Each structure stands twice: as structure tokens, then as C-alpha cells.
């Protein structure tokens with residue numbers, strides 16, 4: 001495919017209008033997470049922070065570029081449902097615009113998509129995003145450090161049993177680098193990131209942070 005064709009084929013990942021990766025009107029509606037926020041999770045400052053209350057102590061810090069709403073939510077749907085590669089590019093650019101690069105020596109670790117979460121068709125979105133960020137920031141990538149283990153069905157289980165199952169849903173192979181940065185598309189409650197952070201600590205990590213494209217913000 002030649003380059004002109006590629007440019008002509010480009011459509012807005014949020015509204016499908018032809019032309020750009022993110023059209024002007026969607027760009028204006030992008031729900032950027034404003035600073036200053038909660039110093040640990042970047043959410044709106046409230047004391048105590050309801051998001052941080054649910055995060056594992058092993059998860060030192062979480063950063064997201066946008067709230068999961070409007071064009072950002074549409075972009076995530078397109079990313080998962082249509083496996084559109086340009087969405088990873090958009091997510092990378094939004095993160096680069098909002099989040100400072102992790103400290104040198106930090107290693108990026110994509111969160112493996114779990115069966116229970118929205119299915120990715122044909123791509124591993126977090127791995128794609130992590131690879132792009134690793135190149136952009138000049139950081140190492142550990143694409144296979146975390147993997148999905150077989151999951152027990154969650155239906156009909158209480159919260160405690162669900163948490164136990166969630167812990168068993170992932171496994172780490174080998175020793176984790178001292179500084180890890182988990183990369184995922186969306187943070188909902190932070191439960192998945194918490195489980196992965198615990199696992200990385202158990203495998204030798206000393207500091208685990210997380211960066212996601214979007215996050216759910218619970219309104220007060």
C-alpha cells in the first residue's frame with residue numbers, strides 16, 4: 001500500500017470521520033486528566049482518595065492521560081472491537097503529552113489481557129502500546145514477564161473469592177527488574193494493576209508504577 005493511500009484511508013478513531021487519527025471536534029472534546037491531581041493516582045484530589053484506598057501498597061504510582069469518556073471511550077472501543085492499530089498510536093501520543101517518562105532504568109511491562117476483560121480481537125493492545133512507549137522513552141521492555149494463567153470462572157463468587165481468583169489469573173516468569181512500569185489501556189478500579197504489582201514485587205521488583213491511556217474516574 002502506498003503512502004498516499006494510507007493517509008487518505010486515515011479516519012478519526014473516535015467518530016470515524018475521514019482525515020486524521022483524531023479529528024478536530026473529537027480533539028476538542030478529549031477528556032484530559034488535569035493536573036494537579038492526587039499525587040499517587042492522578043485522580044481528582046479528595047481526602048481520602050477513593051481510588052488509592054483500593055490500590056495495593058505495592059503499586060507506588062499510577063498515571064493516565066485521559067478519563068474514560070467521550071472520544072477516549074470511543075477510541076478504546078474501536079481499539080478492542082476493530083483492533084485498529086492507529087488507536088495504539090493515538091494512546092501513545094496522548095500518554096507522551098501528559099505523562100513524564102519513567103526514571104531511566106525502569107522497564108515497561110505490558111499487562112496481559114485476561115479472558116474476563118473485554119476481548120481484544122487480533123491484537124494485544126497493551127503489548128503494542130508498551131512497545132511504542134518503550135521506543136519513544138528509550139526504556140527497556142519486558143514483553144513476556146507477565147502472562148495469563150488459566151482463570152477460574154468468576155460467576156456467582158463473592159468479592160473475596162473473586163480477588164483470590166484474580167491473583168491466580170496472572171503469573172510471572174523469571175526475576176522482575178527493580179523498577180517496573182505496568183502498561184495497560186484502561187484502569188478501572190486498579191484491581192488488575194494491583195494484582196500485577198504484587199506479583200512483580202514477589203518476583204523481585206522494588207518499585208512498581210503503572211501508566212494507562214485512560215482511567216475511570218469515580219465522581220464524588
Ligand SMILES: [Zn+2]
Pocket residue numbers: 012013014015016017022023024025026027
Ligand atoms: Zn472524530
Ligand SMILES: [Zn+2]
Pocket residue numbers: 038039040041042043049050051052
Ligand atoms: Zn489517589
